[in-house]
Amino acid sequence: MLQNYKEITIYEVEKLRILFLEALENSDTLVVDLVSIKKIDMVGIQLLLSLVKTAHLKNKKIIITNAANNVLSMIKQTHCESILGLEG
Amino acid sequence: MNEELEIFLEDCDDQLQMMENALVEMQSAEATEENIGAIFRAVHTIKGSAGMFGFEDIVTFTHTCENLFDVIRQGELKINSEMVSLFLLCKDYIEKLIDSAVNDEELSEEENQLGKELIEALLSFIPSEEIPKKKSILLKDEEEKSLKNRWHISIRFNKDFFTTGMSIHSIFNFLNSMGTVLINAPIIYKIPLLEDLNPIFPYIGFEILYEGTQSQEALEDVFEFIQEDVSLVIFEAKNLEEYDLLLQIRDEELLQEELLRYSFITPKVTQVDTPEPLKIQEKENTIRNKELKSDVSKQSSKKSSASLRVDSQKIDILINYMSEIVIANSKILALVSSDDEEEEEESELQEAAQNMKQLLEYVRDGIMDIRMVQVGDSFNKFRRIVNDTSKKIGKDVEFVISGEETELDKTVIERVSDPLLHMLRNSIDHGIELPKEREKNGKSPRGRVDLRAYPDAGSIVIEIEDDGKGLDKEKILSKAVSNGLVSENANLSDEEIYKLIFAAGLSTADKVSDISGRGVGMDVVKRNIEDLRGSIDIESVLGQGSKITIRLPLTLAIIDGFLVQVGTTKYIIPLENIKECIELTETQELEMGENEFINLRGEMLPLLDIRELLQEDGSLTSRKNIVIVYFGNRSVGLLVDELLDEYQTVIKSLGSVFHNLSGISGGSILGSGEIALIFDIPRLIEMEKLKGSVMDD
Secondary structure, three states, rough: OOOOOOOOOOOOOHHHHHHHHHHHOOOOOOOEOOOOOOOOHHHHHHHHHHHHHHHOOOOOOEEEEEEOHHHHHHHHHHHOOOOOOOOO | HHHHHHHHHHHHHHHHHHHHHHHHHHHHHHHHHHHHHHHHHHHHHHHHHHHHOOOOOHHHHHHHHHHHHHHOOOOOOOHHHHHHHHHHHHHHHHHHHHHHOOOOOOOOHHHHHHHHHHHHHHHHHHHHOHHHHHHHHHHHOOHHHHHHHEEEEEEEOOHHHHOOOOOHHHHHHHHHHOOOEEEEEEEEEEEOHHHHHEEEEEEEEEEEEEEEOOOOHHHHHHEEEEOOOOOEEEEEOOOOOHEEEEEEOOOOOHHHHHHHHHOOHHHHHHOOOOOOHHHHHHHHHHHHHHHHHHHHHHHHHHEEEEEEOOOHHHHHHHHHHHHHHHHHHHHHHHHHHHHHOOOHHHHHHHHHHHHHHHHHHHHHHHHHHHEEOOOHHHHHHHHHHHHHHHHOOOOOOOEEEEEEOEEEEEEHHHHHHHHHHHHHHHHHHOOOOOHHHHHHOOOOEEEEOOOOOEEOEEEEEEEEOOOOOOHHHHHHHHHHHOOOOOOOOOOOOOHHHHHHHHHHOOOOOOOOOOOOOOOOHHHHHHHHHHHOEEEEEEEEOOOOOOOOOOOEEEOOOEEEEEEEEEOEEEEEEEEEEEEEEEEHHHHHHHHHHHEEEEEOEEEEEEEEEHHOOOOOOOOOOOOEEEEEEEEOOOOEEEOOOOOOEEEEOOOEEOOOOOOOOOOEEEEOOOOOOOEEEEHHHHHHHHHHHOOOOOEOO
């Protein structure tokens, strides 16, 4: 789903928000593979938090995975890794 | 560059300037506590601001500077001239670091090497016993621990925070570099569902438990740079009561649950220690007062606290609109006065229009006033250059600035800065003699260069005066003759000879240095000053020194003028240059004959016939009038046909086609739609002076 994206930053968040909304509409399990993502900022982290919240409310399963080290360390700095299920 | 970065850059510029001023002062006088404090604060502020943007290189470098200055500040080390020179180099290097960080550019290898060398040099000054002392801050021994405080930091972000370009991660990094973040709890309950999410709005917040040796004030300073972009509450974590106040201030339903979940508080604390309502109110006031107090102290520590930073482009746009309004209003006034139907209505309309004119004048003056800045800041920048230049060529120069509070249009100051710098360098390089030579001539070995500013007759005068060797008339003249600038038989006055140094390609310096002496520049200096509608004069006494006097208009965009007519063309004379208006009587005309001057109350007044000068058609009236104009100490009478009215004028450029039209500074559109030409009085007087007819007052 994110293969066309290299970053989740303030410049991509609106497009991704719509993409996530559509994906949630169309499937019960959503896998957000961060393998292509090289950079994330606080705006991106906030978007993922909203995605997780929305998925839970809609009883959809969400898996966020394959975060690169630097992306994971950015998330860990904000202590949001457990909420996003990225504790590994 | 985004607005926040621009503010960061401006703020750093101010801090670096303060640092440089203090250092240059230290070079010539004893270091004062005040100067040392100013430098320490400047470096500290830059470090803090850079940390907010995540500019690690700046933080690391300034941190080392700060360490050394801290030792000096504590009185454990006495600052010497070697250190002052090193700090000046560090100031330049910080400037470079800021520049590359803001422009997202990498430093070159040489620049990185320079940074390393500077850090080594800084460390070499720190007494060896101080280094472990500094490092020990990081050690968690018992003694250190007891000095540490735990602080609760609660942050919420204002709606535009994400678009400011500042990073929350940088704040965390910075806190981690200063102490230990024990708990960092993201407060996420305000983040809405995807459907309702405005992705660039910061819904998230953080509650942080931080341990460090800093005081509350020092901790608040960390956030100084983003204080307008965040809502911040800081209190000592051991004061459990303050958590109740935090809950009240934040007014967030779920915050208490989160504080419990992350173990900031225990259930017992919140239930048992809840103060009574009155107490809460009192305590809340204390916290708010604390917040206010810290705001006030921050403001008082900032020089420009009572001012507002405005992009100068915004003011330019405002001035442009103002100019258009002035033109439109002139048109209304012209229509009102030409409409003579229904007398009663006309007078009311006229009154309203006059009222409008008055109000517009106030608004105009207000806007123009915003552009006025004190020349002091700009002048102080020259201290370092004067200092470095004189040192480089082995001269001892006392540089004295006066009239720093004089105000001038910002654009004028910016545009006059380079010419002033050039002339100051010339004064030091060519004017001031070497100490030995001065002593030989019975002068003090230390030369003196004065830079003054003061208002005079509607303009601002800037003087550069030195007590050096003065200009050598013979040398200038012979050089000018050999360059073909003047003929061998030319009979020139002293002033005319001095002014030859403004001719392109004329330098009397025997040696060309890398500071000056190439003869390139003084002509550009003169042109720049004249482009600002200013003038430049030189006085000099051989062996005693020279004085360069620059006269500049207060402002560039709108002026009060006086409308006159010659033939069929209307002209505007700046009101600030007008001394008086008189009618040319028949007797005076008879007395005048073929001469170009009249007897005005017993004194000769040279006349300039505008009709003749600008080849105007014949007069439409039989009367002739004289407008006596002056600039500096010179007067001339302009012979015109009709005196019309006072006129508020917007100066519009005439374009390059009219570039060679001397004596005219621009044009203006009148209310009637006609074009009026604006006289450039300094230039007109200059032209007349060359003819030898101008009267000195």
